[in-house]
Amino acid sequence: MLAAERCHLGEGPTYDASTDTAWWFDILERRLFEVAIESGAVAVHVLDRMASALARIDAERQLVVAEDGLYIRNVSDGRMQLFAPLEADNPVTRSNDARVHPSGTLWLGTMGRNARADLERALGRRLCRCL
Numbered sequence: 001m002l003a004a005e006r007c008h009l010g011e012g013p014t015y016d017a018s019t020d021t022a023w024w025f026d027i028l029e030r031r032l033f034e035v036a037i038e039s040g041a042v043a044v045h046v047l048d049r050m051a052s053a054l055a056r057i058d059a060e061r062q063l064v065v066a067e068d069g070l071y072i073r074n075v076s077d078g079r080m081q082l083f084a085p086l087e088a089d090n091p092v093t094r095s096n097d098a099r100v101h102p103s104g105t106l107w108l109g110t111m112g113r114n115a116r117a118d119l120e121r122a123l124g125r126r127l128c129r130c131l
Contacts, residue, residue: 002035003042012053012065012097023054032064045078053098055106065108067094086110 007026010033014023022035032045032054053065054073062073064080068088071080087093087110098108 002037002040003033005033005042005044007031007033012051014054014056016056018056018059025051025053027052047080050094052095053108055098055100063106065095065098067113 002022007024008028010024010026012023012025012027015021016023020037022033022037024033025031026033027050030047030050032047032051034043034045035041047064047066049066049068051064051066051071055063055065057063057072060075062075063083064071064073065086066080067086069085070083072083073080086095086108092113093110094113096109096111098106100106
């Protein structure tokens with residue numbers, strides 16, 4: 001176990017080999033967890049929106065997949081700046097899983113905000129995007 005703190009909806013685990021750090025989100029509580037593997041130090045970053053996935057850009061920046069868009073996050077101070085909207089005009093969807101392919105391509109998906117099967121059927125779709 002990396003951290004004793006429980007998540008309401010924990011998802012999006014990511015490992016950054018260059019810093020030996022594990023990251024994941026508590027989507028519903030709008031938190032980003034950071035664990036330094038060697039020391040076991042845990043940091044919890046409060047976010048101002050739901051987010052579900054993270055990808056390393058470089059030592060100073062991360063790409064955060066959030067409910068309304070893709071954000072560039074400054075690692076040192078946690079500031080986030082909108083990079084690209086993601087279905088921001090559709091209030092019933094939010095970001096879901098995302099992963100970076102070995103080629104560097106980011107694949108991400110959206111889903112019904114309430115994650116109910118009937119809502120998914122009513123929407124008639126699950127979107128998958130490739131950047």
